[in-house]
Amino acid sequence: xxxxxxxxxxxxxxxxxINGIHASFFDGIMFAISAKLTWxxxxxxxxxxxxxxxxxxxxxxxxxLVLCIVIADQVSSGFIKHAVQRLRPSxxxxxxxxxxxxxxxxxxxxxxxxxxxxxxxxxxLLSSILFKNRKYTFVIFGWAALLSYSRVYLGVHYPGDxxxxxxxxxxxxMICFFAIKKLRPSILKLQNNISQAEPTNxxxxxxxxxxxxxxxxxxxxxxx
Numbered sequence: 001x002x003x004x005x006x007x008x009x010x011x012x013x014x015x016x017x018i019n020g021i022h023a024s025f026f027d028g029i030m031f032a033i034s035a036k037l038t039w040x041x042x043x044x045x046x047x048x049x050x051x052x053x054x055x056x057x058x059x060x061x062x063x064x065l066v067l068c069i070v071i072a073d074q075v076s077s078g079f080i081k082h083a084v085q086r087l088r089p090s091x092x093x094x095x096x097x098x099x100x101x102x103x104x105x106x107x108x109x110x111x112x113x114x115x116x117x118x119x120x121x122x123x124x125l126l127s128s129i130l131f132k133n134r135k136y137t138f139v140i141f142g143w144a145a146l147l148s149y150s151r152v153y154l155g156v157h158y159p160g161d162x163x164x165x166x167x168x169x170x171x172x173x174m175i176c177f178f179a180i181k182k183l184r185p186s187i188l189k190l191q192n193n194i195s196q197a198e199p200t201n202x203x204x205x206x207x208x209x210x211x212x213x214x215x216x217x218x219x220x221x222x223x224x
Contacts, residue, residue, distance in 0.1 A: 011160040015089055018152045018159065019100050027102045028224030030150040032216040034116065041212060042143075045205035046127055052201050053131075060184050061130060064176045068126045072118035072172040076165055086112035090155045099155040107156035114157045117165025118172070120144035125173035136202035143209060144169075 032038055050065070051058045089099050090106035124144040128137040148165070151157040180187055 011158045015152060015158045016098060019155050022100050022153060025220060028220030029216055030153045031102050032219050033147055034150040034154055038212060041208050042205055045208040048204060049131065049201050054187065057187050060187055064180050065126060068122045068172050068176040069119050072122040072169045073115050076113045076115040076118040076168050080113050081110040084112045085110050088156050089158055101155045105154060111157050111161045113164030113168055114151055114161040116151050117148040117162045118169040120147045121166045122169030122172040125170055126176055129177055131202050133202040136206060139206050139209060
């Protein structure tokens, strides 16, 4: 057995273990967490913080955040998935009847790498570097991890897909950060001046995240 087959076997076994831990109550929660539209309020709150902190310069910060997600999404979904063509566990013939799916949701055909993981970790890293707030960093990476975990719970990604997506997201964030540093260094100088002069408003996206999770729980209990 070569190294690729060994890694694939380990990845499959870990997937079956994680995916096998489920309950009807969490089905609705994970389904909602995985939905991209669920987090639109979070992105709006983050944009508010950016505009509040950088004012006229905020357009460049917003552009960097958008570009980070675009790069992460296109590299993961537009390139790597089609180049590698690794079937999602939800479409794997040898796993039929073994995968816990929610509402019959199986995602697209290919899963490596996870665009959800790439997008969320790219956004989390770049925004945390820019905001420079410890509480926000802790919360936003917890959000990215939970969002990524939901993809394994729903049976549409192997843990290896998630890990690969995390790498893509981190690289996308670093590319955008170094682009800012090289092309628009005034943003980072202004960032340091703002951080020293006044506390940031990063409690707003944290609050929005909390309210979003409350809404998810209510949805799972009474709607799903």
